[in-house]
Amino acid sequence: MTTVTVWNEYRHERDDPAVAEVYPDGIHAAVAEGLEAAGFDTRTATLDDPEHGLTEGVLADTDVLTWWGHRAHDEVADHVVERVTDRVLDGMGLLVLHSGHYSKPFQQLMGTSCALKWRESGERERLWTVEPGHPIAAGLPESFVVPEAEMYGERFDVPQPESLVFTSWFEGGEVFRSGCCYTRGAGRIFYFRPGHETYPIYYQDEIRQVLANAVRWANREGVEGARPTPTYANTDPVE
Amino acid sequence: MTTVTVWNEYRHERDDPAVAEVYPDGIHAAVAEGLEAAGFDTRTATLDDPEHGLTEGVLADTDVLTWWGHRAHDEVADHVVERVTDRVLDGMGLLVLHSGHYSKPFQQLMGTSCALKWRESGERERLWTVEPGHPIAAGLPESFVVPEAEMYGERFDVPQPESLVFTSWFEGGEVFRSGCCYTRGAGRIFYFRPGHETYPIYYQDEIRQVLANAVRWANREGVEGARPTPTYANTDPVE
């Protein structure tokens, strides 16, 4: 069974009543609820847990990690960041959500600034499925709406995605590459844009469908047998 | 000096007074004017010329070919299509403009339907530069507007571009991958979305800048020395 660890900064929800009203048990609870309903073995971890809840043991037992952070990216300890990125290179899937674009693990794995433009004005977002044959698009319509969203706009400073699954249209005139797939080492990474703390986006059916699909994709579902283990060493000739 | 052949179907302009008013000498004249001003050695060719103006000699002497067609794609003779695609594989650059998405050469080089959604209602389009470091984006702003455009919307059924330079936002709610780069054989191909026959888009400065940049890119500007000639044959061991 696929094991998912849902990580959340979990600060906004405890400090800001407007956020607490939308996510009373934290954003992680809403994300985890959707993934459990999709049949995954789901646990949660947060910034203020010891080791941020991401010990060697937890990560070793995690097939796919989801990451939500916003205002406390800098408080994530560098040794935990290394642990996370090492596990990704070793094959763990990683889903980076919304403001996680500025998280340390994502920036480190991308090698770029991951900067973008933004606007908090509760405007309408429409996501278009540009790659309908991609597993992450399964069960989704050709476009769907997030009624109130924080805008993220291009230029999004990331390496060009290996697959671009969704592109967003915003009321205010911007566009954004909202669903971006990457491989780093043996790990698969999916960045998904929607998900601001003041809007109930993680309760929305389409969003939950995307996240469930992305977990399956990031876990290379259907794969039987271990992957090859490369030799990174001084070697004798094979021939 | 870079030699550009500007190809145009050239039917709308002769039959439809509304189009003739915008492009009295044909769309090709407007495209060629912009490319000449950018310093290229430019000629034109149209569907109703003998061999559609695309003889072996003309193509052999063409570094980059631009293609505009719309309602008479089927009238382009298959042997000329082969001649064009062979030259692309052999290294000629190709710029496919607007409704050229359904042209035979583009469909053949892409291997897909190249279908899309559309709407003719003179709505506003804003192109965003998603890859500002790309040569085709040189001299352009981070976004620019085509005041009146025919809408093209995703899903655009093409192979995912090797580089995506521009993405369009439309008033009516759609998005589109508007500037797509491909390599096929030794040739470079750029698809550029704007350019409907009833709007004066090919007179617009930003559009002309994109086309000039794209000609340079498609001609692999700055390259000194011929490219390697692969041996496609039964060969002896090299070692």
Next chain:
Amino acid sequence: MTTVTVWNEYRHERDDPAVAEVYPDGIHAAVAEGLEAAGFDTRTATLDDPEHGLTEGVLADTDVLTWWGHRAHDEVADHVVERVTDRVLDGMGLLVLHSGHYSKPFQQLMGTSCALKWRESGERERLWTVEPGHPIAAGLPESFVVPEAEMYGERFDVPQPESLVFTSWFEGGEVFRSGCCYTRGAGRIFYFRPGHETYPIYYQDEIRQVLANAVRWANREGVEGARPTPTYANTDPVE
């Protein structure tokens, strides 16, 4: 259950005793045997069957099609080629094997010549897994040997693969991109190099593992829910 149709030209095996000795029931039988053992619902079809065995009904009921052809590519009827490529764009997986690089469906989907260099001298080939995290590499070692193979050498004139899973080393000094992944429309395509008619390559364990993995990948294993159906038409504004 995943349904696979194994297509074979099936001429060498009937005309050439040396080939018949290796593949007495045809190459398709050997390929199908391996895929059945991997748990797929497998049937076969050959060039000399009515409609080449690829009727609308057969293709509609095929999740993944494998293709082996060599000397009779030209005898495949164009309307059947269209039927195959249309089904690929519609979502059917396609595995193109060895000399199938010159088949009509592959050339049409790639848009290039698909040319390469070759040599029939029974030399040693070693395949290296360059993308060990890819599902098609599951269960394989970091490299494995085909003891006697026809050499295929670069330049292989295809669009650059979306993922390159294997690269071959040949005794005679050549290299080759041996496992190439593509998406065209909603369909996934995998080209796999090994498999000459005079060597028992399709009985080899590693080769069978690759083909089974590739079927799963091409069928987008683990996907729940239909994919989005794009509207390719004149549309009203969505906003």
Next chain:
Amino acid sequence: MTTVTVWNEYRHERDDPAVAEVYPDGIHAAVAEGLEAAGFDTRTATLDDPEHGLTEGVLADTDVLTWWGHRAHDEVADHVVERVTDRVLDGMGLLVLHSGHYSKPFQQLMGTSCALKWRESGERERLWTVEPGHPIAAGLPESFVVPEAEMYGERFDVPQPESLVFTSWFEGGEVFRSGCCYTRGAGRIFYFRPGHETYPIYYQDEIRQVLANAVRWANREGVEGARPTPTYANTDPVE
């Protein structure tokens, strides 16, 4: 005129007589000599220069930086690494040579381990041009030999290259993706495998041709006009 800064660790040449015999003035001198002959404005910088020779001023005035390091990667100061990677994201080209695969700037820009297998036994390497239409392949043959080389073998743990220009064959049975292109931010990066300190590889014509081509490519040769400057900030609606 294109300005190139050739950076070298410059330790082996001073400590090891065998290396000093091949590169008496340092590897940087040999690389710079080739690039000067190709018409670039070339300067050098080494690890033991103040600020490693890579001050803000030097980098601001550098179009393309080449990087050779091997045993002292860890001695490169982190603030200089940041300065280099920031300039790459800002548009400076970067050529990473041979053992530079383990340098801090390359690892940081790739986000992966950049590990590989290796063997120092003076064996024969043959580089195949797999993308003959690429500007970096201009003037090169379809394959060429480095008579004595240190072997580097796959799996090379990097993100899959945006373009793969060369693949190497080695006497001992390995293959390697030897010429890999990337874009990070507005900067272009080329990794080129050949170039060990004990072999006179940087005096070889083909190698010098590749490096000159790569400088032109990394500097986006032929581009007129500045690139767009993205706004990374809280913005007002544009529409």
